[in-house]
């Protein structure tokens with residue numbers, strides 16, 4: 001997930017330093033058993049930043065968004081590449097994060113986790129979701145879909161109410177692996193993404209699938225047709241979102257890319273509607289999120 005600052009006109013991004021207190025407690029406990037690298041610990045997490053109040057990350061919700069550091073992908077268009085290294089961000093205790101959320105509690109109805117890839121810090125996500133639920137908040141997870149076992153664990157405890165999964169490219173091993181900067185693992189990643197989607201649908205959890213349109217890299221008419229044709233039938237939103245370059249983009253050659261226009265995104269979205277998807281949206285800097293119907 002890239003934190004696209006250009007799309008955040010409703011919220012105040014905060015630096016990590018603001019998320020810390022003088023009285024930090026770092027206690028390292030057991031992470032989830034898994035074969036992939038994980039960061040953080042059960043009473044602390046590696047935090048890259050937060051937004052106190054977001055109206056754009058989860059539709060119809062007022063969400064406190066946390067951006068967890070560390071990612072297992074290296075998408076060339078990543079707009080928040082400083083959060084890719086597993087040792088990026090700053091270790092922050094969960095009590096401090098909880099206090100930040102509680103400060104704005106009366107304006108919020110949910111807490112959200114993005115990144116980086118938040119499933120790399122599963123115990124922190126689980127514990128903060130538990131605490132949020134005790135306060136009557138719902139929970140949202142924005143993931144690259146690479147860790148379905150973690151999703152299942154969170155679902156088992158009913159800790160997630162809404163999931164956004166990136167579908168970054170046509171589900172073909174060579175293309176997907178290249179687009180996420182993991183060329184040797186395309187097939188494995190695709191299976192994981194499919195399983196994540198299936199698991200979310202099977203549990204009846206609110207789901208949206210997101211594709212970022214990066215002109216010249218991903219998002220041609222053919223790309224979108226191939227992505228859409230491989231998506232399962234189900235009750236979910238599909239969102240085509242505009243890539244807007246930031247100075248932080250991982251591949252500097254993409255820093256000057258002209259974003260796709262609203263019109264071209266709408267055309268792509270109409271193509272998705274025409275093959276049978278029922279809830280197709282575009283997200284742009286200019287207009288926010290807009291539903292697209294057949295022409």
Ligand code: SF4
Pocket residue numbers: 001002071072073074075077078079080081084115116117144180
């Ligand atoms: S590398 Fe890819 S998956 Fe990871 S944070 Fe960046 S855009 Fe998201």
